[in-house]
Amino acid sequence: MKKIGMMLKRSKPEAVTIARELIAWLEARDLTPLIPESDAKSNGLGEGYPLEQVFDECELMIVLGGDGTLLAAARMLRGRQVPVLGVNLGSMGFLTEVRKEELYPTLELVLAGHVRIVERIRLKVEVWEGQQVFSYVVLNDVVVTKSAISRIFDLKITVGGNFMNTTRADGLIVSTPTGSTAYNLAVGGPIIHPATKCLVIAPINPHMLTNRPVVVPGHMKIELELTDEAEVFVTCDGQEGRPMHQGDRVIVEVCPQPLLVVKSPKRSYFEVLRQKLHYGER
Incomplete structure (x- = not known):
């Protein structure tokens, strides 16, 4: 060295x-x-x-x-x-x-x-706008949240190829165990030891009392699709990102490195x- x-x-x-x-x-x-x-x-x-x-x-x-x-x-x-x-x-x-x-x-x-x-664990994040893809590598979390206009929106969540639910909320966080003590914690998500191989899906101010954070295995791919017209922004580790539009998708999986x-x-x-x-x- x-x-x-x-x-x-x-x-x-x-x-x-x-x-x-x-x-x-x-x-x-x-x-x-x-x-x-x-x-x-x-x-x-x-x-x-x-x-x-x-x-x-x-x-x-x-x-x-x-x-x-x-x-x-x-x-x-x-x-x-x-x-x-x-x-x-x-x-x-x-x-x-x-x-x-x-x-x-x-x-x-x-x-x-x-x-x-x-x-x-780090995350490989792909933001798909039609056939155009933007890639990021994330240590803490990827956050999909409302932009300038203050209104909730619908986000379809698929985990491991299976439909999980369509959440109606101010936003959604997909967090690593490292990021579990960051934004995830602030919205009521669990603290997860960083040696654990899993991810957390945590809604931000959901419009449903039953919509709670979920811990999923690290090998599962998570797909988020914006299903309505809303001003939405996806942010990676709070440092970079881009706007999303109806039909755009965010695909999240554990990075090999x-x-x-x-x-x-x-x-x-x-x-x-x-x-x-x-x-x-x-």
Whole structure:
């Protein structure tokens, strides 16, 4: 492991300070830090490298920021099986679970091959507009929701080739176990351990008392079809997406390539739940 990618939250001065220290730390060990030129030049961190080169050549990706920064890094890695080390400088830090004071001890363990790397399910998402298809890779969730006009709409749901139901709601979330503590949790969906191979289908404000979140096996393909005229938008990981029109379909299935995440050696998943979400407190 010789080439270490870095992605930082540019709006956070602390991230720039840590990045500058980290560059010196890596270079002192004959390692090559790869920083996107947009991040490097705007923060006095050298010339940097083209964005595609950073994500094509890195053997480890260090994220300095919050969960949103890690989601962006995961998207740009596409299908590459490169471990991601997330350092929490944000407010929640559910994905970036390594604290800043743990960065260098954890990095030493990573370089020595003595740290646990876990797999996180990702989703392959296709938005079909007639015969035209737009593809995305998602770590947390894909959300179909109303756009500018505030009105509920009908969405036909098919799971594993079988009709599930037509939900009438403000929207719908298809979430991975990793994303179960994000938007899914806010709409009453279950918390699912990230090692579990399943997906969650959770309606947003359904117009039916019996329409509840459903957990389905990870091998099943999910198809969502917009069956009425409505202003609807599909969003992937809250960062990219496009509008949907009547008859358009969203096809969701587990991506063959999971995201590899460096697990904090200091705490378990349940400890993160207690710390970040105050789970189980009275």
